[in-house]
Amino acid sequence: MSDSKRIIVALDYAAEAPALALVDQLDPGRCRLKVGKELFTRLGPSFVERLQRRGFEVFLDLKFHDIPNTVAAACAAAADLGVWMVNVHASGGPKMMAAARERLDRLGAPPLLIGVTVLTSLDRGDLAAVGCPGSPEERVLALARLGREAGLDGIVCSPLEVEPVQAELGSAFLLVTPGVRPAGAAAGDQKRVMTPAQAVSAGAHYLVIGRPITQAPDPMSAMLEIDQSLRSV
């Protein structure tokens, strides 16, 4: 793909100082940043604005999941912040996703609207435990179809589902993949994983990577090593 900024660094930190210590070393021309529930709850919108003033495009990962009116309004609030990407849970349903789409379409330059399908920390057994029979891949495909019909720009899924989703929905539908682990890195709570190079060669548009960078002894060299591994793909 043409976008050279495929890496989205997940800034999952408990405080501003360590997050900024990493951000200070990153180049907004080489990567994007994700602000999720932890940091947003601690630091709020002003932190997102601060990153944007430094030239970074921000994926605001709050995974909205609520009634259509509430989710649409929350997406509008994210758009007002000027973020590059925002996400909702696709399992909130077609009406919820369509309401978010319709609200963002009223704006001049809305953020990309992405639907979270099956969290990368879940496997078949975890899905069965919450009453969803079948494989993660089947459920990802079903939710991806609903997301596309509702006008979403793409989905979050694991790298394992990239090929089957693209086979059905084509390569223009954006696929954002967490569950990315360099060879030998600890999986932690992630269950559906691939290496960064495998995810990109499968067709993922963007890789969301947190702990393999943020918890590395030298985060910048971890980041550069991953970046390098993608250059040959």
Ligand SMILES: O=C(O)c1cc(=O)[nH]c(=O)n1[C@@H]1O[C@H](COP(=O)(O)O)[C@@H](O)[C@H]1O
């Ligand atoms: O929407 C997400 O970004 C997301 C969806 C998903 O299915 N799995 C998932 O891990 N994420 C996020 O991606 C990041 C992955 O972080 P690491 O597991 O540390 O690389 C975290 O910030 C998660 O909140």
